Amino acid sequence: MDIAVRAHLNGWKFIFLNDVKVLCEVPESYEAYRKQQHRWHSGPMQLFRLCLPAIVRSKISMWKKANLILLFFLLRKLILPFYSFTLFCIILPLTMFVPEAELPLWVICYVPVFMSFLNILPAPKSFPFIVPYLLFENTMSVTKFNAMVSGLFQLGSSYEWVVTKKAGRSSDSDLLPAEERRVKSIEHQKIHKGTSESELVELHHFKEQNEAAPKPIKKANKIYKKELTLAFLLLTASVRSLLSAQGVHFYFLLFQGVTFLLVGLDLIGEQMS
Secondary structure (H helix, E strand, C coil), X not given: CHHHHHHHHCCCCCCCCCCCCCCCCEECCHHHHHHHHHHHXXXXXXXXXXXXXXHHHCCCCHHHHHHHHHHHHHHHHHHHHHHHHHHHHHHHHHHCCCCCCCCCHHHHHHHHHHHHHHHHCCCHHHHHHHHHHHHHHHHHHHHHHHHHHHHHCCCHHHHCCCCCCXXXXXXXXXXXXXXXXXXXXXHHHHHHHHCCHHHHHHHHHHHHHHHCCCCCCECCCCCCXXXXXXXXXXXXXXXXXXXXXXXXXXXXXXXXXXXXXXHHCCCCCCCEC
């Protein structure tokens, strides 16, 4: 990202090929995904601190400067996590316990809809999944908000660099390079052709031992205290909203609280050792 931003400031032009399909690997667990998102939101805030003077002094157009600062850095990496965390996870549920408190409709409806529209605009096919996407993004705002603060103020966690464990080719059971596996396969074929019967029996016994090796077992789910605390707050606020006949708030707080509960109990995805 650092190289891309500096190249953009020096007048380099990039071509985005939307029709190119690239295979990718997903994080092996929700914990790995959280660490990945922490790094992806902490790093841009550090880069923003470093590159802001260079962006202002650069010779690119004012439109490109505004797009880089406002849309790329501030909107997606700072405003959205801050807005989602403070409004939907803290302020809105707390207002259910204060009867005289009332949030304007533009705060809880129009602004979030507008920002969500800007966020999914590059991928219009994902529009049917906007509801579960927003619920999950609000739960991830806890991690992203923490990452944003640590990156912006250069706290200790912003300097952590943990390579994301992926499910697939980079798993522990497939660490050997492809060429090495191919060479070993050829050697095994040669052994089959040039060995005696006793040696073949020993080789067959060795293969049976490898096949009888213990299979991967499922790891115990982790408990995320921050998410569980917010789940308790949201579900309690949903009950309070139901008792005070605020139906619209009740449905949002209920579904958001259930989402936080699932994430807090680590019931997202499946992780294997």
